[in-house]
Amino acid sequence: MSGRWRALGVVLSTGLAGLTLPSARAAPAVSAEMTRCAAIAAPEERLTCYDALVCAGIVAAEERLACYDALAKPKPPDAQTSPGDAVRPTSSATDTQSFGLSPRQLPATPEGPKLIKALVTRVTVDRAGNVLMSLDNGQSWTFNDQDALVRPGDSVTIRRAALGSFLLTAGRRSYRARRVQ
16 A cells, blocks of 8 residues: 555655746746836836736737727726826815714815914813813814813913824823814
């Protein structure tokens, strides 16, 4: 029995070596072509080069020709413009009014101002220590701090912070704030 298994092992290993050796010989040619494509700086031209490599690997002549024909088709005019070519609107009064609202409360628009400055018109504190503050621009913000030093008439700055949060700065103190209205 051990002779049979040994013979089967020799046949399998020879067959596997035969399968891997031809592809090992073809790898340097493909690698050189891949390197040539990778050196192309323009994204569209680089993609076309890679697509041509795929077409070159097709053995059947008709299929290879169809592949090259598909690459040669002109692209629609809309696809030729890059997303960076679009004109971006500047900040407006509506951007300031929507500053701090959660994304689900906003329509999809480009990012607005990085910070706003306003005067505090009203401050209330509930039993849990949450401070609700109304600003002169009509916005309402809340933050949790037992020792809040914010009074009506104070000037505050609210700026964007990490992960969609906001920092409210009043005097020398900063609070992590959330817009309510």
